[in-house]
Every structure is written in structure tokens, then in C-alpha cells.
Amino acid sequence: MGIADARAMHPSIDIVEADPEADRRLLEGLADWCDRYTPLVALDGIDGLFLDVTGCTHLFGGERAMLDEILSRFLQQGFDVRAGLAGTPGAAWAAARFCGDRIVASGEEEALLAPLPLAALRIAQEIRTSLESVGLRTAGAVMAAPRAPLVRRFGALLLQRLDQALGRLDEAISPRLPVAPLSVERHLAEPVTLTEEIERLVGMLATTLKTDLERRGEGARSLALLLFRVDGAVSRIALGTSRPMREPLLIKKLFHERLAALEQQIDAGYGFDLVRLSVLAVAAFDTQQTDLTGEAADDGADIALFADCIRARLGEGAVLQPVAVESHLPERAVAIVPFAEAPRRTTPPKKPDRMQAPMTIFPPERPIRLFRAPEPIDVPVTEMPEGPPLHFRWRRALYRVTRAEGPERIAAEWWREAPGDPAASTRDYFRIEDGDGRRYWLYRQGLYGNPQVPPRWFMHGVFA
Amino acid sequence: MAISAVARETVFALRRQIAKIEGTLPERLQAPAPATLDADAGVGPGVDLTIVRRGLAAALPDAFLPIGVERLDAALGGGLPKAALTEIHGLETRDAGAVAGFALSLVSLILNQAQGLPILWIGTSEIFHEAGFPYARGLHATFGIEPGQLLFSEAPRLVDALWVAEEAARMTALAAVILEIRGNPQRLDLTATRRLHARAQGAGRPVFLLRQAAGPEPTAAPVRLIAASAPAVPRETIAGPLAGSIGRPAFTVSIGKSRTALPGQFTLEWNPDERGFEERRDKERRAENPVPVVSLSGGRKDPAAAAGEILAFPAVGSPISPTPGNQPPPGQRATHLGPRRAG
Numbered sequence: 001m002g003i004a005d006a007r008a009m010h011p012s013i014d015i016v017e018a019d020p021e022a023d024r025r026l027l028e029g030l031a032d033w034c035d036r037y038t039p040l041v042a043l044d045g046i047d048g049l050f051l052d053v054t055g056c057t058h059l060f061g062g063e064r065a066m067l068d069e070i071l072s073r074f075l076q077q078g079f080d081v082r083a084g085l086a087g088t089p090g091a092a093w094a095a096a097r098f099c100g101d102r103i104v105a106s107g108e109e110e111a112l113l114a115p116l117p118l119a120a121l122r123i124a125q126e127i128r129t130s131l132e133s134v135g136l137r138t139a140g141a142v143m144a145a146p147r148a149p150l151v152r153r154f155g156a157l158l159l160q161r162l163d164q165a166l167g168r169l170d171e172a173i174s175p176r177l178p179v180a181p182l183s184v185e186r187h188l189a190e191p192v193t194l195t196e197e198i199e200r201l202v203g204m205l206a207t208t209l210k211t212d213l214e215r216r217g218e219g220a221r222s223l224a225l226l227l228f229r230v231d232g233a234v235s236r237i238a239l240g241t242s243r244p245m246r247e248p249l250l251i252k253k254l255f256h257e258r259l260a261a262l263e264q265q266i267d268a269g270y271g272f273d274l275v276r277l278s279v280l281a282v283a284a285f286d287t288q289q290t291d292l293t294g295e296a297a298d299d300g301a302d303i304a305l306f307a308d309c310i311r312a313r314l315g316e317g318a319v320l321q322p323v324a325v326e327s328h329l330p331e332r333a334v335a336i337v338p339f340a341e342a343p344r345r346t347t348p349p350k351k352p353d354r355m356q357a358p359m360t361i362f363p364p365e366r367p368i369r370l371f372r373a374p375e376p377i378d379v380p381v382t383e384m385p386e387g388p389p390l391h392f393r394w395r396r397a398l399y400r401v402t403r404a405e406g407p408e409r410i411a412a413e414w415w416r417e418a419p420g421d422p423a424a425s426t427r428d429y430f431r432i433e434d435g436d437g438r439r440y441w442l443y444r445q446g447l448y449g450n451p452q453v454p455p456r457w458f459m460h461g462v463f464a
Numbered sequence: 465m466a467i468s469a470v471a472r473e474t475v476f477a478l479r480r481q482i483a484k485i486e487g488t489l490p491e492r493l494q495a496p497a498p499a500t501l502d503a504d505a506g507v508g509p510g511v512d513l514t515i516v517r518r519g520l521a522a523a524l525p526d527a528f529l530p531i532g533v534e535r536l537d538a539a540l541g542g543g544l545p546k547a548a549l550t551e552i553h554g555l556e557t558r559d560a561g562a563v564a565g566f567a568l569s570l571v572s573l574i575l576n577q578a579q580g581l582p583i584l585w586i587g588t589s590e591i592f593h594e595a596g597f598p599y600a601r602g603l604h605a606t607f608g609i610e611p612g613q614l615l616f617s618e619a620p621r622l623v624d625a626l627w628v629a630e631e632a633a634r635m636t637a638l639a640a641v642i643l644e645i646r647g648n649p650q651r652l653d654l655t656a657t658r659r660l661h662a663r664a665q666g667a668g669r670p671v672f673l674l675r676q677a678a679g680p681e682p683t684a685a686p687v688r689l690i691a692a693s694a695p696a697v698p699r700e701t702i703a704g705p706l707a708g709s710i711g712r713p714a715f716t717v718s719i720g721k722s723r724t725a726l727p728g729q730f731t732l733e734w735n736p737d738e739r740g741f742e743e744r745r746d747k748e749r750r751a752e753n754p755v756p757v758v759s760l761s762g763g764r765k766d767p768a769a770a771a772g773e774i775l776a777f778p779a780v781g782s783p784i785s786p787t788p789g790n791q792p793p794p795g796q797r798a799t800h801l802g803p804r805r806a807g
Contacts, residue, residue: 302637303582303615309631310617314624320616322600334600334611366605368565369596397558402695405710433710437695438558462596464565464606464713464734 090165191271219244
């Protein structure tokens with residue numbers, strides 16, 4: 001029926017265009033919410049969810065009670081839901097779509113499937129049509145038919161689906177999110193809204209988590225806090241640590257910073273009724289020997305905790321550390337990496353190692369500040385073609401060069417870059433001082449010989 | 465006996481505590497040591513004579529970081545307070561190299577005592593974009609700070625930078641904290657600096673507040689220094705100074721505010737090899753312009769007389785007779801005084 005026909009029949013009809021993306025987002029939101037029942041939640045096409053509740057039902061008072069709770073909660077949220085519970089995904093799928101709200105005990109799959117139409121077997125439309133054309137109209141008829149001719153005529157998928165539904169073949173659902181190695185949760189009779197309450201709950205959950213981590217000899221490297229709101233929205237707050245961590249107070253502190261940063265984004269609404277703390281990644285926790293004063297020998301732990309706090313609040317790149325790189329290009333010689341990814345600092349060697357490169361007696365002078373992108377400067381005239389400038393204009397101010405040292409020629413790294421004109425990318429660096437005593441690092445790119453490509457001047461750094 | 469010693473220790477500890485809470489140290493005025501006078505005698509007695517406040521009875525012996533320059537240390541009352549907020553100002557953004565260099569040389573002095581501890585440099589994105597990001601190679605070469613000792617924190621907003629600084633200021637695992645801000649923002653007021661200062665006092669670690677292109681404002685920092693760059697002297701070689709070369713970093717540091725309230729301007733040179741400051745005394749080396757300021761007299765035979773010798777009115781009783789030495793010889797007369805030639 002076209003829109004015109006529908007309008008003719010019902011003039012007041014409201015037309016809304018289909019939005020598959022929004023449907024998808026809604027389904028994912030529902031899947032997030034279903035995380036409260038089991039960590040193994042998978043999407044099924046565009047209109048279904050698989051929940052692997054193996055070993056979870058007793059937490060909700062048995063299969064029937066769990067199913068009822070799921071259905072009533074969905075109903076309260078305004079969704080009309082069909083559910084089925086069975087020992088195999090195939091049987092549960094069929095029970096949900098064709099029987100409705102039915103719990104199939106283990107071994108009863110065959111009885112369930114036998115009267116159902118062929119669509120209950122999750123097979124393609126063509127196979128279904130050709131099966132019906134030979135008179136096999138129910139799943140029971142297919143089960144009764146001899147297997148070998150079926151495979152020969154309709155393909156292996158038909159019998160595979162049948163075997164999976166009947167439990168003869170294993171079928172695993174693929175969960176949306178990786179299952180956390182450890183997670184603890186707390187169902188709340190009264191929903192919480194205040195950030196302080198959430199932080200206190202995190203502290204309590206982390207205390208529970210600590211014993212589990214201690215038993216495993218591990219510490220958390222990555223944590224996630226899931227807040228399930230009463231109306232079904234789920235907030236997921238993740239953070240990482242630079243060292244394995246298991247101390248509840250520290251975990252609480254990290255989440256305190258993270259929650260403070262996210263205060264605008266988390267809408268408590270009517271409150272959260274389930275709070276879950278998951279450990280997403282673990283690492284071996286090596287216990288530190290403390291001396292008699294109670295202070296650990298390693299003081300890097302304080303710095304690591306401090307960096308984690310800053311990172312929790314301001315994001316991944318908030319604390320940076322320089323790492324020396326073997327390169328003669330000034331901008332490549334130091335890599336700035338986030339603190340968590342920097343190599344751990346070890347105690348500096350007392351005497352120079354034999355394996356180290358020989359120390360340069362006169363290392364080239366390097367500026368203390370380097371511009372991220374060299375800034376173009378305007379050089380009207382130089383004394384010699386290859387010499388330093390007499391004046392230059394930088395940021396619209398004119399500078400008079402009183403003294404200059406150089407040039408220090410730095411060529412491009414031919415083994416890294418695409419071959420081009422080597423003269424064009426070669427830089428001649430000058431260390432110059434202006435009339436007021438400020439010291440700068442300038443370079444000239446290119447040579448004066450070529451009239452087509454005049455050399456360009458750049459400001460690259462500032463000396464002390 | 466033992467009990468009285470313990471009691472005295474307790475009293476001293478309590479005094480220290482009180483002094484720390486009050487933020488001041490009980491002091492008494494004391495004449496400078498004779499050694500100071502001798503050192504200053506070369507400049508001129510009476511010129512540099514300052515009353516130095518010494519004898520910090522209740523202060524910890526290492527409460528101050530001696531900068532290593534006698535006059536500056538004296539003017540600051542013993543050096544920079546270690547457990548405090550210190551402001552270092554630069555008048556323009558392009559002085560950022562000098563301001564950062566001076567602060568880092570102070571950090572380097574601290575690192576001489578606190579080996580191996582990391583330092584944290586916090587800045588807003590604005591200042592790191594305007595003045596350049598700290599370059600670890602240069603810092604290692606000039607100030608001996610290893611790349612592994614350096615931590616940077618770049619915050620997009622001033623509020624975040626201040627928060628990071630407050631968190632960092634109370635860490636004892638950091639040797640020093642540098643907070644770099646541009647201009648005079650509203651948020652960096654007396655309250656914010658007082659919070660930083662209080663945390664620095666609690667942790668016993670210095671916090672350097674670098675303010676580029678900022679005017680003086682009332683803050684809680686006990687010391688404010690204004691740093692600018694000074695022309696460097698040429699490199700020293702065996703054959704004497706190498707003409708046209710740029711030697712060690714030099715700074716012009718003036719005291720904007722200190723506990724002793726003594727003004728002063730100093731030209732300091734940083735020695736990257738020794739990791740220490742030296743003061744440059746002779747002002748003549750600054751004016752290295754080879755062109756003389758006043759043009760020489762024409763014949764060079766008769767140099768200008770010293771000031772005060774020539775009197776417009778001779779002393780009473782002396783005969784008025786112009787000495788020939790005061791007149792230029794006939795050949796050197798100005799042309800307009802000579803006989804005009806017609807034609």
C-alpha cells in the first residue's frame with residue numbers, strides 16, 4: 001500500500017520515515033541494559049537479542065522469575081517483548097518468535113519444534129520455498145525425513161540449523177563486548193542519584209574486588225563502571241591505570257576524578273538502581289617490599305597514581321613524557337608520548353656503560369623550546385648568500401641580528417622520506433642573538449642558487 | 465638532662481610549626497658578615513652595603529635555596545624559599561626563552577640536591593603554542609635534566625592547568641613544579657595563588673609560576689622575580705674571546721617583590737657545565753658596540769678636559785687669559801670662521 005492509499009483511508013495518519021540507524025541504536029541501548037542480567041549479550045539481526053544466561057538464573061530466583069522480571073521491566077519501559085528460554089539458541093529463538101514467553105526444558109526441543117513452521121528453523125526463504133514445494137511444511141516433517149537426501153538437495157545449512165536447535169551441535173553466540181575477567185555489582189533497592197553516593201558504592205565494590213584480585217595475584221590495568229539507570233539508560237565510565245592497582249581507596253579516587261570530569265555528561269535522572277564495577281584488563285601485581293619506616297623503596301608509584309588521576313580527569317594525553325629517539329632531525333629527536341606508554345624509568349646507571357655510544361665532546365647547541373611547527377619568517381637580506389640574516393621579521397616585529405653562529409647543516413633523512421630534491425629539504429641552522437639579547441634558532445630551507453625556488457626562512461626554537 | 469634536651473627539641477619543633485603556619489620566620493636583624501663587605505669593596509664601599517637578615521633561629525637549615533650569587537642571595541634574604549610559590553615574570557611573550565631558562569636553571573640547582581626526582585611542567589595550550597614546547601634535548605644539554613625526569617602536562621584551559629598544578633604541588637615525589645601561564649587571567653588571583661602556596665609549603669617543594677607577558681599583580685607568592693635575556697658574552701677560547709660567537713646563557717633578573725623588600729637588578733650567567741650561576745659585574749661588556757658613543761676630537765692632540773676643570777667664570781683674582789691649550793690650533797678652526805673667499 002502506498003502512502004496515498006493509506007492517506008485516503010485514514011486522512012489523519014502520521015507518516016514517519018524509517019530510520020534503521022536509530023533502530024539499531026535503540027537495540028544497542030537495550031543490549032546495554034540487558035548487561036545487568038548477563039555479560040554475554042549478542043545482537044540478533046535487527047530485531048532481537050540473545051542473552052546467554054547460563055549460570056545467571058539463580059541470581060534472579062530461577063528461570064521463570066528471571067524471565068518474568070525481564071518481561072515486566074521491558075513492559076515498564078514501554079516495549080512489547082516476546083521472550084523464550086531454552087537450552088539452545090535455536091530453540092530459544094523459535095520459542096520466542098512462535099510460542100511466546102515459554103521456557104523449554106532441556107530435551108524438549110524436539111517437541112517444541114515439531115509443530116512449528118519452517119521459519120522457526122532460521123533458514124533462508126529460498127530453502128523454505130523449495131522445502132514447501134516438496135511437501136515438507138513443518139519442522140517436524142523435516143526431522144522425520146532422511147538426512148542424506150536433504151543435505152544433497154537443500155544444502156548443509158538446513159541440517160546444521162536443525163542440529164543446533166536440537167542441541168546436537170554446539171552454537172555459541174558472539175557477545176557484543178568482551179567479558180570482563182572480574183566484575184562486582186550491587187543492586188539497589190532505592191536508586192541513587194548523588195555522585196558522592198556513587199563514589200561510596202565504588203569504594204565498597206572495589207573492596208570486594210580487592211580480595212578477588214589478591215587471590216589471583218593480579219592488579220587492574222583497566223576498569224569500567226557501569227551505571228544502570230532506572231529507565232534503562234546505561235552509562236559506561238572506563239579508565240586506565242599506568243600500574244596494576246588493587247587498592248580500593250585509589251580506585252575510588254580515580255573514579256572521583258573521572259566522575260568530576262563527566263559531571264555534565266552523566267544524567268542521573270531518576271537514579272541508578274544497579275552499579276557494576278568491572279575489571280577489563282588485569283596484569284600481574286608484584287608486591288613491593290617496604291622498609292621498616294613503611295615507605296616503599298620505589299617512589300615512582302606516587303607519580304603513577306598522580307598521572308592516573310590527571311588522566312582520569314583530563315584525558316589520555318594530559319600527562320606527557322619525552323622519550324629520546326635516535327635521529328638527527330630536531331623535531332624527531334624527542335618523541336612526546338603519554339605517560340602510560342612511556343618506558344618505565346629505571347635507576348640511572350652509575351658509570352657509563354661500555355655499550356653506550358661515545359659521548360660527543362662538543363654536542364651541538366639545542367634550544368630549550370621548540371615550536372611545534374616552524375614559523376615562517378621574513379628575511380629581506382643576508383650578508384652572504386649562505387650566511388645568517390641581517391634582519392628578520394617574525395610575528396610582525398622586526399629583529400636586528402647582532403651576532404650569529406652557524407650554519408649547522410641538517411639534511412633530511414633520506415631513508416625515511418620519499419626521494420625528492422635533497423637541496424630543497426636541507427636546512428641550514430643559525431643560532432642568532434638580537435639586539436636585546438634574545439637567542440633564537442633559525443633555519444634556511446633551500447639554497448640561494450636556484451632562482452625558481454627561493455630559499456625560505458623559518459623560526460624553529462628559542463634558546464635560554 | 466636528657467629530659468630537658470628532649471623538651472627543648474619539642475619547643476623548637478613547635479616554634480617551627482608556628483612559624484610555618486604563620487608563613488613567616490622569626491628573624492632578627494644582623495650586620496652582614498665581614499666577608500660580604502670585602503666582596504663588595506671592589507664596587508665601592510657604601511654602595512652595596514645592605515643589611516642582611518640572617519640568624520633564622522626557627523627556620524630549618526635548608527629552607528632556602530642559595531642561588532649562588534652573593535648579592536642576589538643577600539637581597540633575597542638567604543636565597544629563594546624552597547617550600548613556596550615563586551613567581552617569575554617575563555615582560556613579553558618573546559622573553560619566554562629567558563624566563564623558562566632562568567626557572568629551569570633554578571630547577572637545576574634544586575636537582576643538584578634532590579637527585580633523580582622528576583619535575584613537572586604544566587602549561588596551557590596557548591602558551592605552548594605561542595612560546596614553543598619544551599625541548600628535552602636542549603634541557604638536557606643546558607640544564608642537565610634527563611628526558612626521563614621530565615613530565616609535561618598540557619591543559620587546554622586555565623582551570624585545568626591550575627587544578628593539575630594544585631594536585632602536583634602537594635606531591636613530595638616531584639622535585640619541582642613549573643606552571644606556565646600567559647597574561648593576567650582573572651582566575652589566577654590571590655586565592656588561587658594562595659592555594660598553590662599553601663600546598664607548596666605543606667609538601668616542602670617549590671612551585672615556579674612563570675607568567676609570560678604579565679604585569680605585576682597582588683599574589684600570595686613571597687618572591688617575584690622579573691627575568692629577561694641579556695646579551696651573552698663571546699665564547700672563551702685559549703686565544704681569548706671568540707669574536708661574534710654566542711656564549712653561555714645570560715639573564716637580567718630584577719627583584720619585583722621579596723621578603724626583604726630590597727630592590728636590585730642582576731645580570732646572571734648560567735654555566736651549563738658547572739650548573740651554577742655567576743654574576744656579571746662589569747657593565748662595559750654589555751655595550752659591545754664598536755662604534756663609540758661620542759665622536760673623538762678631530763686632531764686627537766688635545767683630548768677633552770675632564771669634567772669640572774673648565775670654569776665658565778674664573779676664580780676671583782686670577783688673570784683672564786685664555787690658555788692656548790683651550791683653543792684649537794689655527795689649522796683646525798671651523799671653516800665658517802675662516803676668511804670667506806669670494807667667487
